[in-house]
Amino acid sequence: MQTPENETNYSASKYRTPDGAPADIVIFTITSTEKPTAKKSLPNRELQVLLIERKQWPFTGQWALPGGFSKETETILESAKRELWEETGVDDVHIEYFNVYSAPNRDPRGWMISHAFFALVHEDDLARRRADDDAADVRLFPVEKALRMELAFDHRQILTDALQRVRQQMMTTTIAKEFLPDEFTMSELYQVIQTVVPEFEDKNFIRKITSTQSRKGIIEEVKDRNGQPKLSNQYSQRAAQLYRFTDVVPTLSIYS
Amino acid sequence: MQTPENETNYSASKYRTPDGAPADIVIFTITSTEKPTAKKSLPNRELQVLLIERKQWPFTGQWALPGGFSKETETILESAKRELWEETGVDDVHIEYFNVYSAPNRDPRGWMISHAFFALVHEDDLARRRADDDAADVRLFPVEKALRMELAFDHRQILTDALQRVRQQMMTTTIAKEFLPDEFTMSELYQVIQTVVPEFEDKNFIRKITSTQSRKGIIEEVKDRNGQPKLSNQYSQRAAQLYRFTDVVPTLSIYS
DNA sequence: TCAATAGTGTCTTTAAGACATTATAAC
DNA sequence: GTTATAATGTCTTAAAGACACTATTGA
Numbered sequence: 207m208q209t210p211e212n213e214t215n216y217s218a219s220k221y222r223t224p225d226g227a228p229a230d231i232v233i234f235t236i237t238s239t240e241k242p243t244a245k246k247s248l249p250n251r252e253l254q255v256l257l258i259e260r261k262q263w264p265f266t267g268q269w270a271l272p273g274g275f276s277k278e279t280e281t282i283l284e285s286a287k288r289e290l291w292e293e294t295g296v297d298d299v300h301i302e303y304f305n306v307y308s309a310p311n312r313d314p315r316g317w318m319i320s321h322a323f324f325a326l327v328h329e330d331d332l333a334r335r336r337a338d339d340d341a342a343d344v345r346l347f348p349v350e351k352a353l354r355m356e357l358a359f360d361h362r363q364i365l366t367d368a369l370q371r372v373r374q375q376m377m378t379t380t381i382a383k384e385f386l387p388d389e390f391t392m393s394e395l396y397q398v399i400q401t402v403v404p405e406f407e408d409k410n411f412i413r414k415i416t417s418t419q420s421r422k423g424i425i426e427e428v429k430d431r432n433g434q435p436k437l438s439n440q441y442s443q444r445a446a447q448l449y450r451f452t453d454v455v456p457t458l459s460i461y462s
Numbered sequence: 463m464q465t466p467e468n469e470t471n472y473s474a475s476k477y478r479t480p481d482g483a484p485a486d487i488v489i490f491t492i493t494s495t496e497k498p499t500a501k502k503s504l505p506n507r508e509l510q511v512l513l514i515e516r517k518q519w520p521f522t523g524q525w526a527l528p529g530g531f532s533k534e535t536e537t538i539l540e541s542a543k544r545e546l547w548e549e550t551g552v553d554d555v556h557i558e559y560f561n562v563y564s565a566p567n568r569d570p571r572g573w574m575i576s577h578a579f580f581a582l583v584h585e586d587d588l589a590r591r592r593a594d595d596d597a598a599d600v601r602l603f604p605v606e607k608a609l610r611m612e613l614a615f616d617h618r619q620i621l622t623d624a625l626q627r628v629r630q631q632m633m634t635t636t637i638a639k640e641f642l643p644d645e646f647t648m649s650e651l652y653q654v655i656q657t658v659v660p661e662f663e664d665k666n667f668i669r670k671i672t673s674t675q676s677r678k679g680i681i682e683e684v685k686d687r688n689g690q691p692k693l694s695n696q697y698s699q700r701a702a703q704l705y706r707f708t709d710v711v712p713t714l715s716i717y718s
Numbered sequence: 719t720c721a722a723t724a725g726t727g728t729c730t731t732t733a734a735g736a737c738a739t740t741a742t743a744a745c
Numbered sequence: 746g747t748t749a750t751a752a753t754g755t756c757t758t759a760a761a762g763a764c765a766c767t768a769t770t771g772a
Contacts, residue, residue, distance in 0.1 A: 308538040377715040442723035444769035458714040698750035700742035
């Protein structure tokens, strides 16, 4: 089917080709800080995004999303994972492709078609982060603050889109688990959801998740080896039931 | 910030760059054929995908998704819309980006990072379709058949992914309207959903959509100028209420 | 004791699910 | 009357929503 005669007719060099295919990553984490007031209480949580300060042209000195150019020998996803590893020292976390950015002149270096991912990382995993060759500084910013900053390239748009996607995924998938330990209390889960989606509110949250089918099998109570309910009093005087996510993948429908 | 001194340090030509950024489009339509048996009855519907037969190397003679190379002066979305226009003569339809395909050697012509879209087109709009320069033939195939064919490049994977995405969107968004007239009966809607998502079944479908909040405001009854319910007897002896989609964008949550 | 979080009781309303029944009108 | 689709009646069960109330235990 692929005859040499035909092959000679094609030459990529006849066409203008892209100058690069970068992968940019919006790395989200939730930081926890102790409430100064109380002894045992739920921490304050805040959604943060990792930015780097550029030390090279273009946009030298400005904050930007971490990213780097894809190589011919890897997929874009592999580039993104490599970049995530280089930037934070973490792998094996939730990373998800969400959009492509290809507006002409979005990058003064040339025709750059950028592939945007978001990653969800535990705060603890980011301890190892450090400045690398391309960055003068690496730092976490509260997303609300980052959205008000003048970021390099079209990175504010990318961040905006990423945030929208993560919020949607938070409500429709079980990605909340990426920000939680394996076993967690309902209060923790509720707090994590609210940290990502501030407008989420449900006065009967515990009741609703607890009362059978509503949770659709996505969450189950943790029992100890004796089959007794496993509790935690990490955040409260009264011990709370621990839950975990099951492997069930929820499916939603507007036509119920 | 962007000093000439720094600019001179960057040269795209130092790096291996992609040989092209194609956009490939999975064009879906639903064909309707009269049931031979009955006089007035719902048509048989089938989900179809548009494929082209390649007349050039590589994969000469094989069926492939329509697509083409993106230009430096346009976004990838614009490329896809241009390609859709060239291939089918339609514009202004639902077109949506869903993934990137970047496996090394996925294209024998070189390092090609492909951007995949799906488009949903009314059967009527495809009347104008025709073969163009790149294609020996253009034809609709039932998706189930297309999935069993040996398509060019990684197009079977792209088609598989597109179908999965369209099925998910069919259940969670109002894209059913892309396959329906502005005003439609509940039977038509139900049939369109089932055409795309065969396993969907709901014995009480009409009842459920009809009984208030369940439809979450996404669908409303059509009234005539006198405020009377507007009916259609196109598909049945007994006239059926017509409905339309509102502009409400449904939001779903696993945490209800 | 109180503070902070966890969890239950109770009642009302709404929706889901099943399934039989009735309605309409062309033929 | 038959046929094909449209729509309602009725009953049962499950879930949502509100909100007051009780529980636990360290400080």
